[in-house]
Every structure is written in C-alpha cells, then in structure tokens.
Amino acid sequence: MEQDQGAVGAPHRFTSLEICAGAGGLALGLEQAGFDPVLLLDNRSIACETVRTNRPRWDVRELDVLDFDPVDHQQVYDVHLLSGGLPRVKSPATVARTRGDDAELSVLKAAVDLVYGVQPQAVLLENVPDLVRKSDYEPIRKVVGEELRHLGYRFRWHILNAKDYGVPQSREVGLLVAFKGDLMDRFEWPRSQAGARRSVAETLLPSMRGRGWRDAAKWAAQADVIAPTIVGGSWDRGGADLGPTGAKQKWARVGVDGVTVADQVPDADFVWDPNLGRAGLVPLTVEQVALLQGFPVDWRIAGRKTARYRQVGNATPPPLARALGEAIGSVLRKANEDPIRVTGK
Known part of the structure; x- marks a missing residue:
C-alpha cells in the first residue's frame, strides 16, 4: 500500500x-x-x-x-x-x-x-x-x-x-x-468535533450487508449508538473476544456477540434475534473492529485472527x-x- x-x-x-x-x-x-x-x-x-x-x-x-x-x-x-x-x-x-x-x-x-x-x-x-x-x-x-x-x-x-x-x-x-x-x-x-457522534450502525452497516444479510437494517436500528470501549486484551492468554464480562454485556445490548470474533460477516440466512441469546447475536470481524477503531477500510492487519484482533484492539x-x-x-x-x-x- x-x-x-x-x-x-x-x-x-x-x-x-x-x-x-x-x-x-x-x-x-x-x-x-x-x-x-x-x-x-x-x-x-x-x-x-x-x-x-x-x-x-x-x-x-x-x-x-x-x-x-x-x-x-x-x-x-x-x-x-x-x-x-x-x-x-x-x-x-x-x-x-x-x-x-x-x-x-x-x-x-x-x-x-x-x-x-x-x-x-x-x-x-x-x-x-x-x-x-x-x-x-x-x-x-x-x-x-x-x-x-x-x-x-x-x-x-x-x-x-x-x-x-x-x-x-x-x-x-x-x-x-x-x-x-x-x-x-x-x-x-x-x-x-461538532455535530452528532458517529455510531456503530453508521460505521458497520455497509459491511454487514456485504454477504446479503437480510436482517442488517433491523440490527442497525438497535446499533445506532456509540460503541463501548474495545478491549485489546492480553497478548499472553485468551483468544479473540471483545473483552471481560462487563464489556461483553455492553456489546450484547448493541446486538453483538462479544464472546467471539467472526471470520466473516453474516450471510443472507443468518437470523438476528437477541432473544435467542448468543445464537441470535451477530459477531464482529477483525476488519469491523478496525473500522470501529477508526482505521481506514484498506488498512491491512497481518497475522492470524487472535493476533490481528490484539493489534487492532490495542491500537x-x-x-x-x-x-x-x-x-x-x-x-x-x-x-x-x-x-x-x-x-x-
């Protein structure tokens, strides 16, 4: 680049x-x-x-x-x-x-x-x-x-x-x-900066629609808020997730599964329903977390998923x-x- x-x-x-x-x-x-x-x-x-x-x-x-x-x-x-x-x-x-x-x-x-x-x-x-x-x-x-x-x-x-x-x-x-x-x-x-703060929905809706997810707009209506703090986590232990229990609970209120990080955005058949618990929440990809950190869409993060997430989350x-x-x-x-x-x- x-x-x-x-x-x-x-x-x-x-x-x-x-x-x-x-x-x-x-x-x-x-x-x-x-x-x-x-x-x-x-x-x-x-x-x-x-x-x-x-x-x-x-x-x-x-x-x-x-x-x-x-x-x-x-x-x-x-x-x-x-x-x-x-x-x-x-x-x-x-x-x-x-x-x-x-x-x-x-x-x-x-x-x-x-x-x-x-x-x-x-x-x-x-x-x-x-x-x-x-x-x-x-x-x-x-x-x-x-x-x-x-x-x-x-x-x-x-x-x-x-x-x-x-x-x-x-x-x-x-x-x-x-x-x-x-x-x-x-x-x-x-x-x-003056004006309204940029929301999760505004930032991620284009990528959420990337594979034809039919519930993308429905999810975005709940995610029209500012994201909670992204927690990079320790390099020495654990896998890729969005932080400790408190952070995961905040993400759940945005309709996001903070227990894991996805390899891909949801496909057309994914059913978003927070009433189903984790099964009905949408996980984020590393690329989406990078967008929430303010990285440009073309900024490439090297490595496997956990290492990539750690880099982004701690940036x-x-x-x-x-x-x-x-x-x-x-x-x-x-x-x-x-x-x-x-x-x-």
Whole structure:
C-alpha cells in the first residue's frame, strides 16, 4: 500500500520517531497530520509486518525500546516528535497486589530516557486514562515529571475520548504531551468535533450487508449508538473476544456477540434475534473492529485472527492521533517562525 498522497503533498512536514508502534494507528494519524517517521520500533514481529505492509517506505525495526540506543540510529537525533502508544502501565498498588513485574513501567521510563538521547522538540505518549487521573499513579507521574523538567521540557497530562474526534467508540485515552523550552505555552488540546457522534450502525452497516444479510437494517436500528470501549486484551492468554464480562454485556445490548470474533460477516440466512441469546447475536470481524477503531477500510492487519484482533484492539485510534498531531504541528510551525522559543532562551 502506497503512502497517502494527501499527506505527502501537505506543507510543513515534520519528522518523528515512533516507539511501540503496534498496528500503526498512532503513526497513521500523525502522518495525516504532517509527521513522517524516520524510524518506527516495535518488539512484535507481527506488528512490524502490519506496518510494513501498509507503509513499505517506512523504516520499521523489530526492536524493544529497552534495547534501543539512539547512538546506533543517528537519523533520530533532533526529530520534531517522539511518539508512542505505550503498554498499559499498572499502578504501583496493583503491581504490589498481584506480585507482578513492572515491565510496562520500564517501557515508560525508557521512553522518557529517550527524550535525553533524541532531544525532540515535542513528545506525545499515550496510555491508560488512570495514569492521568488516579492517585495510585501519582508516584509514576512525579518521576516522569521530574525527569522531563530536568531535561528542559514542560508538559501536560490530559484525557481525551476518541468519540469526540470522529471515532465511533467511547474510548478514553490518557496522554502526556511535552515541549522543549516554553513552547508548551502555545499548545492547546484539540477541540471536540461538532455535530452528532458517529455510531456503530453508521460505521458497520455497509459491511454487514456485504454477504446479503437480510436482517442488517433491523440490527442497525438497535446499533445506532456509540460503541463501548474495545478491549485489546492480553497478548499472553485468551483468544479473540471483545473483552471481560462487563464489556461483553455492553456489546450484547448493541446486538453483538462479544464472546467471539467472526471470520466473516453474516450471510443472507443468518437470523438476528437477541432473544435467542448468543445464537441470535451477530459477531464482529477483525476488519469491523478496525473500522470501529477508526482505521481506514484498506488498512491491512497481518497475522492470524487472535493476533490481528490484539493489534487492532490495542491500537491508538488514527482520527484521535491525527487531531493530536495537528495540535502539536500547529505549535511546531509557529516555532519554526520564531526559533528562539524552541530553546526557551
């Protein structure tokens, strides 16, 4: 798949380094906002295959961020933006209760360490909303903040919901945005889009009709709502489903079987009747879940079904990434016109 021609022709292109690239949702949205990655990293081969399939010109490396040394990749020095959708950080209290490790926290710390090695003008990191709002995470926020201030960056934590940016899903995202020097003064979080929010029915009805399903319109009447949060799940256990019990119950109210992920959309003879329980609910395909995440219909996801679903479910919605990229790009364009603001001198 060739790179988006509109993005290529857009003025004021910027450079970026992306870590934990996953299925490419964040990178795609940032590309649409004017950012071209000089390097993308992910520690999963299947995720790297997905990004390479869709953007063969991008330099994608299968490499853990914990092992990444900018000295070996000097093209990343002084990029405009360091970005990443990081593994979901657990609170210190949760780690203590479960006797789990702090692998996700190590990735967050490694990302902040990269700020020192790369010296980007801006930083964008995405994670769980609880990292921003819960007191359990305050020690983590404090460590990150102290390090960024030490490096000469100012920053803000914030939560945005993807449904406010054209994604047909209620999906809160925790965000950290930082700028070198005093550029933070010029940054504004992207405003919510005006008008009605895009629904599940509006997004999926064309695909539901793809094999002649006669009950597609009947289902769509019940599914004229915003989707509940898509849960990517753990890479280490379980198959492809739409999340824990609570999430499955929410999907059932939309007429969807959240216990499984389908190989194909329903055929002409499928009878949709929620009164029959799971047998009367329609399962979604990976491609449909990708649409609910805001991926374009032609974005290909590599691998077998469970691996494909994990990539999609854990992705940053591209429309949200685009809105954030446009907000960051606006600051950087002004900085290029007034360079003294970049260093804060």
